[in-house]
Amino acid sequence: MDRPSRETVLAASAQAMGLTTVTDAKAALLRQAAAWWQGSLYYCPLCDEEFREADAAARHLIGLKHPVLRWEAASWPDIEAEG
Numbered sequence: 697m698d699r700p701s702r703e704t705v706l707a708a709s710a711q712a713m714g715l716t717t718v719t720d721a722k723a724a725l726l727r728q729a730a731a732w733w734q735g736s737l738y739y740c741p742l743c744d745e746e747f748r749e750a751d752a753a754a755r756h757l758i759g760l761k762h763p764v765l766r767w768e769a770a771s772w773p774d775i776e777a778e779g
């Protein structure tokens with residue numbers, strides 16, 4: 697029986713960026729989507745692993761379907777104003 701009762705909690709360095717769950721990471725990834733390829737540092741909060749090239753990050757994102765984030769952009773403030 698593999699019954700997910702709770703969402704996976706991300707690694708500590710992801711939580712330091714305000715990302716607690718996979719859902720948070722996926723939302724952050726969507727915010728970065730437009731400029732994602734211009735990154736120089738990427739990070740998978742599920743594997744706690746860094747990538748120095750967009751190519752490697754993209755292979756991980758597509759192959760494993762992990763929300764690999766553009767890490768230097770993770771601390772960017774939200775661009776769209778809410779409310």
Ligand SMILES: [Zn+2]
Binds near residue numbers: 741742744756760762
């Ligand atoms: Zn991963």
